[in-house]
Amino acid sequence: MARTVLVTGGGTGLGKAAALRFAREGDRVAICGRRTEVLEAASREIAAAGAADVATFACDVRYDDDVAKMAAALHERWGALDVLLANAAGNFVCPAEKLSPNGWKAVIEIVLNGTFYCCSAFGRKMIEAHAADGKGRSIVTIVADYAWAAGPGVIHSASAKAGVLALTRTLAVEWARHGIRANAVSPGPFRSEGTDKNLWLDETLAREIVESIPLRRYTTAAEVAESIAFLADEAKAGYITGACLPVDGGHWLTGSHLGFLDAIARAAKP
Numbered sequence: 622m623a624r625t626v627l628v629t630g631g632g633t634g635l636g637k638a639a640a641l642r643f644a645r646e647g648d649r650v651a652i653c654g655r656r657t658e659v660l661e662a663a664s665r666e667i668a669a670a671g672a673a674d675v676a677t678f679a680c681d682v683r684y685d686d687d688v689a690k691m692a693a694a695l696h697e698r699w700g701a702l703d704v705l706l707a708n709a710a711g712n713f714v715c716p717a718e719k720l721s722p723n724g725w726k727a728v729i730e731i732v733l734n735g736t737f738y739c740c741s742a743f744g745r746k747m748i749e750a751h752a753a754d755g756k757g758r759s760i761v762t763i764v765a766d767y768a769w770a771a772g773p774g775v776i777h778s779a780s781a782k783a784g785v786l787a788l789t790r791t792l793a794v795e796w797a798r799h800g801i802r803a804n805a806v807s808p809g810p811f812r813s814e815g816t817d818k819n820l821w822l823d824e825t826l827a828r829e830i831v832e833s834i835p836l837r838r839y840t841t842a843a844e845v846a847e848s849i850a851f852l853a854d855e856a857k858a859g860y861i862t863g864a865c866l867p868v869d870g871g872h873w874l875t876g877s878h879l880g881f882l883d884a885i886a887r888a889a890k891p
């Protein structure tokens with residue numbers, strides 16, 4: 622039966638790849654983001670990929686009232702979500718000593734606060750639905766290897782992703798009794814609108830990053846989406862909760878991300 626799925630930041634990059642993956646299963650797929658035209662373009666692709674229904678929400682996850690409105694509208698349309706993919710994020714490189722309080726807040730508010738607001742608003746509806754139907758539901762969050770290591774050059778994102786990982790594990794324990802599994806996926810570097818604009822400054826650096834990955838290639842958004850789909854699937858991953866799955870070609874094992882983020886931060890203009 623078609624599941625109901627929301628992908629935050631589903632108009633681009635990994636979020637869109639995951640939305641397309643759910644669409645190919647015939648699910649009802651909602652996406653949100655701040656740019657209406659981006660969402661509209663993505664929604665056409667998602668419908669064409671086979672989604673049973675598509676909904677778009679111009680919603681800024683930094684604002685809990687925006688998220689609450691989206692949750693109410695989606696609940697009215699489809700009932701409780703079966704799957705929440707909390708993917709929306711923003712990032713830019715900046716050495717810690719140059720980062721302003723506003724720069725810090727910009728990332729923390731999207732990544733950490735936004736993830737909490739979405740989990741909270743949609744999680745409450747999932748809890749109510751579980752009390753009525755006993756069904757299993759799933760939350761998947763997106764982190765990065767610097768959530769448990771260090772992120773020189775991206776202290777805001779590293780701090781936010783560490784918070785998201787703690788949030789995911791905590792929800793896994795607190796909400797297990799409500800039939801909700803919560804897992805994180807930690808992608809290795811992949812190219813997207815966000816990385817090309819804000820993270821990787823030139824082709825030389827992009828090549829150096831590839832050389833630092835044991836499997837010697839970038840992952841792709843579509844490949845990461847397969848792991849998200851696996852964790853979200855009750856039949857395949859129904860006993861997995863509180864996990865963090867690196868999909869990174871072995872990158873985190875080498876610790877080499879520390880070097881490249883640092884290099885980017887040093888190269889960045891003040």
Ligand code: NAP
Pocket residue numbers: 629630631632633634635636653654655656659680681682683708709710711712731735763764765766807808809810811812813814815816
């Ligand atoms: P991306 O292309 O920049 O996509 C980010 C999405 O989030 C966009 O659709 C953006 O849409 C949305 N978004 C940003 N701020 C928002 C807000 N305040 N409210 C609602 N939506 C918002 O990024 P990506 O590279 O695909 O990254 C996807 C996820 O993977 C992120 O969680 C990222 O941290 C993680 N990740 C990426 C990499 C990588 O190498 N790319 C590595 C590790 C982890 P609008 O701008 O229209 O709002």
